[in-house]
Amino acid sequence: MRPQRKRRCAPVAISFLGVGVNDDIAALLQEYADLLSITGGDAFKVRAYERAARAVGGHGQDVSQLDAKQLKAIPGVGASIADKVAEYLRTGKVEAVEQARAKIPAGVRELTGIPALGPKRALLVYEELGVDSVEALASAIDERRLRGLKGFGPKSEEKLLHGIELLRAATGRVPVDVATELAQSLVARLSEVDGCVRCAYAGSLRRRKETVGDLDILAAAEDSGPLMAAFAEHGSVAEVIGRGATKTSVRTTDGVQVDLRVVPPAAWGAALQYFTGSKEHNIRTREIAVRKKLKLSEYGLFHAKSGRRIKVETEEDVYARLGLPWIPPPLREDRGEVEAAQKDELPRLVTEDDLRGDLHTHTDLTDGLDSLETMVAAAKKRGYAYYAITDHAPDLRMQRMTKQKMLAQREQVAKLDAKTKGMKLLHGTELNIGPDGSVDWPGDFLAAFDVCVASVHSHFDQPKDEMTRRFIAAAENPHVHIIGHPTTRKAGKRPGVEADWDAVFAACARTDTALEVNAHPNRLDLPDDLILRAREHGVRFSVDSDSHSVPDLGNMRYGVGIAQRGWLTPDDVINTWPLQKLRRFLKR
Structure with a gap:
């Protein structure tokens, strides 16, 4: 999938990813x-x-x-x-x-x-x-x-x-999609170098953060020379900042700093754990090591008294020596994951393979780029069991939606559904939540949709109490199933709106209204800190692509990453459920 480029107003330059x-x-x-x-x-x-x-x-x-x-x-x-x-x-x-x-x-x-x-x-x-x-x-x-x-x-x-x-x-932060593609390109190239035993990216990207400051690549080899040479000569590199036997730093043609560290294979597990971070998580693991008379660092795991190296070829080996199960990287933020691991209470995090469908997508009937047929065919290739089409309702006047257009699309969806074997098509809409909490169409018209997503698209500067009432009114609407991109934030372009989120989350839990984890790299909304708070209220979630074109369907992995950072399990996410269970939720 080609990443969505960050909007820019300066004269264009050649892309470091080669998509040119x-x-x-x-x-x-x-x-x-x-x-x-x-x-x-x-x-x-x-x-x-x-x-x-x-x-x-x-x-x-x-x-x-x-x-x-x-x-x-x-x-x-x-x-x-x-x-x-x-x-x-x-x-x-x-x-x-x-x-x-x-x-x-x-x-x-x-x-x-x-x-x-x-x-x-x-x-x-x-x-x-x-x-x-x-x-x-x-x-x-x-x-x-x-x-x-x-x-x-x-x-x-x-x-x-x-x-x-x-x-x-x-400034200087790299969106997760761009960082991922660059990191995967580098890891793929370095993995081909003779003598490379292992290679992976680490740091905040491995922890699935929404943006990264720089990239950390880790490799294991007995001889670092060939790896360092291949890294410095990679096509994306504009400048070699520093080069040594164990670490080389470069800057790409797009200004991203990338650090490559090469460690002995026997130190791989400790090095990957250390360079994945976070700093706060590593402090906790080192404290546990000290209590067990061990020393843990990026160089390996050692007996504190003798200094003898303990062979830890994998992260699982490191955590096992500390008396812990392996902790998934997205959880490593010192937000209770160590205590959960000690009690054997780590969640089974949702994965992209768990997703059975996508409940928020668009076509060229409104602001999408691809036709209904094209989007459905691409979704089917992803192996989904169900797929919802949710074009905009009329309150977004730029989309020029009418009841007649929506009903005509419903007929198209029904005909296409009859031809599409193995994937159920759901006809929905993305409603606009007005300043008073009302939505575009009356209840009798909304009742015929399979799924209704409701989102804030305007009046972002409402006072906090008014915005809170606005969300609660939408959640209390019996025809609204999902609140889309709840904070409305856009990375580097627009901050999230102000609301009493705990009051909103309580209303969503009470009314069985799901909150979206919007997977578009510019949104990733809800963010992980609010997912954690909403989960405490018993809210359900929907990880959706908000696709406006076929390539956007591939953004789901970024939404899953944020969902994992929010400790979500498959049971928390309604579009991991079988169709029959999902339908019961939508018909509540």
């Missing part, structure tokens, strides 16, 4: 959409370019090898966009994009990445105050110069400062 031209064009189209949005361009045109960017970025063929007819066959790529793609392939630039860039300073484009600002307000602070960078905006807030502008006040200043913090925190 498609991603470059996708980034250029997204930049043009951003520029149009900043300058007040037509909203439908903006969405058209955003849709085309997703389609090109996720296209399975190298678009540089396609003719004009084949380009226009890509969903969302019409004649005008195809002409711009052809112009870029021919000249290396697009004149319309160049003209749009000239109107907006690069610093203003950077401002659009600040959550709570947005394109129009970014242009306003530039035109009125000359603010042309993130730092200039921070200074203007400190000097209270924004308060003279319409729509800005102490509350908005507070939100903007928080947004600046989020943007700064995201």
